[in-house]
Amino acid sequence: MSSPANKKGSFGVAQVILFLSIAILVIVVAFPVLLILFNAFWVEDHFDLANTISILKQPMTYEALTNSLIIASMSTIGSTIVGTFFAWLVTRTDIPYHNFMKSMFLVPFMLPSFIGAIAWKMLLSPNAGLINRFFMDHLGFDGPIFNIYSYYGISAVEVMYLFPFVFIQVCGALERMDPTLEESARISGAGLLTITRKITIPLVMPSILSGALLIMLYSMAHFGTVAVLGIERGIYNIPVLIYERIHQSGGSFESIRMGAILATVLVISAAIIIWAQRKILSTGHYQIIGGKSFRPTQLKLRGLRIPLMLFCFAYIGFTIVLPTVIIFLVGGLSTYGLPFTPENLSLANYKFILFDFDVTRDAIFNSVTLGFTAAVITMFAGVMISYVIVKMKVRGKGILEFLGMLPFSVPGSVIALGVILAWSGQFGINLYNTVWIILVAYIARYMAFSLKANSAALEQIHDSLIEAARACGATMWQSLKDIVLPLAKPGMLAAFFLIFLPSLRELTVSIMLYAPTTRTIGVAIYTLNEDGETVISCALAGIALIIIVLGQFIINHFNKKAGV
Amino acid sequence: MDIIRMEGISKGYPDHPVLTDLNLSIKKGECFTLLGPSGCGKTVLLRLIAGFETPEAGRIFIDDEPVTDLANGIDVPTENRGLGVVFQDYAVWPHMTVFDNIAYPLKIADVPKAERKERVMKMIDIVGMTGLEKRYPSELSGGQQQRVALARALVGNPSLMLLDEPLSNLDANLREEMRFEIKELQRKLGVTVLYVTHDQEIGLAISDRVAIMDRKGAIQQIGTPWEIFEKPANPFVFNFMGIANFLDVRRENGQFLVGTGNQPIPWPNLPQGDTDKWVAGFRPSDVTLSREGAGLRGVIRRANFLGATMDYLVEIDGSHLRTAIETHKAIASDLILKVGAPCVISFNALHWFEADKLKEVLSE
Numbered sequence: 054m055s056s057p058a059n060k061k062g063s064f065g066v067a068q069v070i071l072f073l074s075i076a077i078l079v080i081v082v083a084f085p086v087l088l089i090l091f092n093a094f095w096v097e098d099h100f101d102l103a104n105t106i107s108i109l110k111q112p113m114t115y116e117a118l119t120n121s122l123i124i125a126s127m128s129t130i131g132s133t134i135v136g137t138f139f140a141w142l143v144t145r146t147d148i149p150y151h152n153f154m155k156s157m158f159l160v161p162f163m164l165p166s167f168i169g170a171i172a173w174k175m176l177l178s179p180n181a182g183l184i185n186r187f188f189m190d191h192l193g194f195d196g197p198i199f200n201i202y203s204y205y206g207i208s209a210v211e212v213m214y215l216f217p218f219v220f221i222q223v224c225g226a227l228e229r230m231d232p233t234l235e236e237s238a239r240i241s242g243a244g245l246l247t248i249t250r251k252i253t254i255p256l257v258m259p260s261i262l263s264g265a266l267l268i269m270l271y272s273m274a275h276f277g278t279v280a281v282l283g284i285e286r287g288i289y290n291i292p293v294l295i296y297e298r299i300h301q302s303g304g305s306f307e308s309i310r311m312g313a314i315l316a317t318v319l320v321i322s323a324a325i326i327i328w329a330q331r332k333i334l335s336t337g338h339y340q341i342i343g344g345k346s347f348r349p350t351q352l353k354l355r356g357l358r359i360p361l362m363l364f365c366f367a368y369i370g371f372t373i374v375l376p377t378v379i380i381f382l383v384g385g386l387s388t389y390g391l392p393f394t395p396e397n398l399s400l401a402n403y404k405f406i407l408f409d410f411d412v413t414r415d416a417i418f419n420s421v422t423l424g425f426t427a428a429v430i431t432m433f434a435g436v437m438i439s440y441v442i443v444k445m446k447v448r449g450k451g452i453l454e455f456l457g458m459l460p461f462s463v464p465g466s467v468i469a470l471g472v473i474l475a476w477s478g479q480f481g482i483n484l485y486n487t488v489w490i491i492l493v494a495y496i497a498r499y500m501a502f503s504l505k506a507n508s509a510a511l512e513q514i515h516d517s518l519i520e521a522a523r524a525c526g527a528t529m530w531q532s533l534k535d536i537v538l539p540l541a542k543p544g545m546l547a548a549f550f551l552i553f554l555p556s557l558r559e560l561t562v563s564i565m566l567y568a569p570t571t572r573t574i575g576v577a578i579y580t581l582n583e584d585g586e587t588v589i590s591c592a593l594a595g596i597a598l599i600i601i602v603l604g605q606f607i608i609n610h611f612n613k614k615a616g617v
Numbered sequence: 618m619d620i621i622r623m624e625g626i627s628k629g630y631p632d633h634p635v636l637t638d639l640n641l642s643i644k645k646g647e648c649f650t651l652l653g654p655s656g657c658g659k660t661v662l663l664r665l666i667a668g669f670e671t672p673e674a675g676r677i678f679i680d681d682e683p684v685t686d687l688a689n690g691i692d693v694p695t696e697n698r699g700l701g702v703v704f705q706d707y708a709v710w711p712h713m714t715v716f717d718n719i720a721y722p723l724k725i726a727d728v729p730k731a732e733r734k735e736r737v738m739k740m741i742d743i744v745g746m747t748g749l750e751k752r753y754p755s756e757l758s759g760g761q762q763q764r765v766a767l768a769r770a771l772v773g774n775p776s777l778m779l780l781d782e783p784l785s786n787l788d789a790n791l792r793e794e795m796r797f798e799i800k801e802l803q804r805k806l807g808v809t810v811l812y813v814t815h816d817q818e819i820g821l822a823i824s825d826r827v828a829i830m831d832r833k834g835a836i837q838q839i840g841t842p843w844e845i846f847e848k849p850a851n852p853f854v855f856n857f858m859g860i861a862n863f864l865d866v867r868r869e870n871g872q873f874l875v876g877t878g879n880q881p882i883p884w885p886n887l888p889q890g891d892t893d894k895w896v897a898g899f900r901p902s903d904v905t906l907s908r909e910g911a912g913l914r915g916v917i918r919r920a921n922f923l924g925a926t927m928d929y930l931v932e933i934d935g936s937h938l939r940t941a942i943e944t945h946k947a948i949a950s951d952l953i954l955k956v957g958a959p960c961v962i963s964f965n966a967l968h969w970f971e972a973d974k975l976k977e978v979l980s981e
């Protein structure tokens with residue numbers, strides 16, 4: 054057994070895997086994005102920057118751009134303040150029930166913001182909104198107390214659903230921060246305010262900024278909230294404009310080209326944001342923040358303890374409980390506009406959408422099968438690509454590393470436009486108006502999640518575990534099967550759920566790609582709501598919320614069992 | 618016959634070279650130890666032999682068959698090199714029980730189930746893990762994991778074993794036992810062992826031959842443990858093989874005087890050479906300490922009671938040396954000395970070095 058029998062190395066296998074990985078990323082992500090760039094700058098048969106600029110200067114496109122920027126900036130600032138404040142409150146003060154509050158502040162992560170937007174429209178629309186009506190009818194107000202159809206309204210709703218990005222990052226940083234840093238400052242006589250200003254804030258600043266940039270990126274390219282709340286007053290941002298133009302014109306050249314140009318703006322902003330985030334995260338805050346969990350010194354709130362607690366509960370009640378309850382209540386009404394009295398409420402709508410109404414039944418079926426298929430495919434593709442990036446030593450890996458970054462910086466609306474350009478027949482394959490085009494788009498959209506979860510899991514697998522198998526006589530395939538896959542399972546499972554759950558409520562991509570028979574849950578809720586079928590759309594939203602929360606419970610259960 | 622032959626091997630990482638033009642052969646059936654300070658490239662060398670890394674230049678032969686020869690496009694994958702490897706970090710698989718870990722090489726080799734079980738249980742017995750075969754690695758101590766790794770490497774009866782610090786996490790008793798065990802297995806099964814460590818004691822205890830590597834990854838001396846210990850080829854080897862004492866000696870009018878004083882060193886074989894500045898090197902165990910008689914006169918500067926031994930720091934005319942004496946002997950011969958007490962020193966062995974060259978080596 055000692056004499057080497059095989060003179061040839063396993064070059065073949067490694068090359069095949071590398072090639073497959075590159076091919077997947079090129080076909081699914083790089084090619085569509087390239088087509089967008091190409092269409093943005095290429096007119097007929099030449100490169101035409103002047104034309105591109107003239108389109109950007111058109112009032113419509115220009116306004117979409119500035120709106121995207123205004124809304125994203127307001128949402129980012131608001132979320133950062135809210136997220137940082139609550140993070141500080143639950144980690145560094147003696148506020149009661151901080152564990153409960155911490156999990157409540159993470160709930161908006163699960164809730165789709167466009168469903169929230171629908172709820173807030175019913176509560177705060179200027180004339181019919183329940184809260185506005187209550188103030189006008191019973192408290193003698195002359196006009197609405199708050200108009201949700203405004204920049205402020207849209208940003209406020211986005212803040213409610215996006216602040217957890219900052220919250221979770223800052224909580225993490227504050228919990229991991231070595232308390233001796235603060236203690237030594239205190240021993241040397243610094244007051245609490247000085248410590249907060251000179252030590253705490255500089256240390257958590259990278260986390261705050263990194264969360265804020267994520268929100269900026271998300272908000273600029275976000276469709277749902279703006280589409281639901283902006284339409285009345287004609288407020289639209291980049292993704293909404295792309296959607297409307299392409300939908301109205303049935304995919305004309307003009308609309309596609311304008312979409313490509315706007316999408317290019319999104320891609321470039323995203324690239325800048327991702328670059329800035331990496332830069333900030335690499336500026337050494339990890340050296341100061343250890344990996345261990347400390348019990349940080351807690352600030353005594355004294356007299357403010359109870360008022361602040363009540364404030365938190367009010368916030369949770371107002372921004373999380375109230376909209377959710379309204380969705381379920383409206384979903385139970387026989388006709389929209391009736392008061393919520395027992396005789397007007399029933400489960401009839403829920404039964405109708407689940408069993409009798411083919412639009413919603415199809416939508417649920419489509420979303421579940423699409424989400425499941427996309428999750429399985431993306432999970433396996435992601436584990437393979439991450440394996441090459443994290444573990445393999447092959448020439449040409451640099452290309453893959455670059456391609457692997459791409460999914461992180463391509464917003465959903467860009468992907469949707471890209472797959473339209475790539476798969477509507479210009480290149481021999483026409484998937485337009487079929488579920489397959491949505492599937493391809495989902496895979497592209499969620500590849501980043503899969504790469505992240507899988508490479509994190511693979512990084513935990515020390516190289517020597519694989520080498521030990523090789524030394525025991527296992528071929529590369531055997532070591533993959535016996536060692537890598539079993540150890541990568543938690544990461545793959547995480548990837549699966551990270552894709553499956555969000556895809557159940559996906560709107561941004563599906564809305565650009567759906568055909569009458571290929572609506573997803575998100576599309577059905579949105580279009581039913583647009584068509585004035587408010588109660589049906591709310592009932593479906595309620596069902597979606599139940600599925601999502603149940604799914605989240607299953608994940609948490611799995612995670613606990615796996616000790617993650 | 619050589620089981621391993623490395624010819625002109627060079628290997629580096631982008632920022633620094635590790636091995637340059639290294640040659641090494643290991644004979645079939647011997648227990649060969651590679652000794653070197655931490656970070657000198659021992660693990661890298663082992664990984665080259667195992668085929669986990671490829672060198673920039675050079676060839677590696679196993680059983681006279683080339684396994685790495687990039688110039689001719691040969692790079693035999695690890696699994697076909699027929700090795701047993703024990704990793705510095707154990708590398709036991711966390712998702713498999715002790716039994717499954719050890720059985721894996723046999724499973725890959727398609728050994729029938731019954732035989733597999735018998736061989737694994739025998740191996741488990743040899744490494745003293747009986748009763749723990751159903752445990753997962755997370756339920757084992759570091760030392761126990763190391764033994765699993767050892768059993769896993771041995772169970773397939775490889776003809777060549779590569780061991781990277783396989784005993785570093787065991788307690789002193791178990792380490793001695795396992796070291797003996799490895800030696801026994803090596804003799805009994807006729808395996809060739811390449812053992813890599815920075816612990817000279819283990820290296821000397823079990824090896825047929827030892828190679829000493831310096832910080833730059835160059836091999837300074839190869840020989841039997843006895844040769845290495847008694848005839849160190851240069852100051853590096855000498856220094857590495859034990860806590861060395863160095864006394865400054867200067868040549869004045871043909872006399873060799875210690876430190877800044879006027880006492881000639883009591884040693885018959887004086888060195889030849891142009892330089893006037895010399896250093897006499899010796900181990901603490903090569904020093905004889907007495908209260909009076911012939912020898913160098915010195916003063917006790919520090920006295921430490923370490924339990925079984927007394928440790929003294931002695932000053933001789935501005936130069937210092939350390940020596941140790943077993944406590945019971947010290948009591949018997951009235952050599953419990955206090956700080957400031959006069960004493961007399963003589964030597965059993967001395968190695969001469971030129972002062973300038975020694976400084977170069979020690980400052981590296």
Ligand SMILES: Nc1ncnc2c1ncn2[C@@H]1O[C@H](COP(=O)(O)OP(=O)(O)OP(=O)(O)O)[C@@H](O)[C@H]1O
Binds near residue numbers: 814
């Ligand atoms: N993958 C790598 N990339 C860059 N440098 C490396 C890599 N592996 C090893 N080195 C460097 O090569 C040198 C030799 O490393 P090696 O692991 O062989 O040391 P060693 O002799 O085994 O030390 P120890 O006794 O501490 O295990 C070190 O300076 C190390 O930093």
Ligand SMILES: [Mg+2]
Binds near residue numbers: 659660661705781
């Ligand atoms: Mg090492």
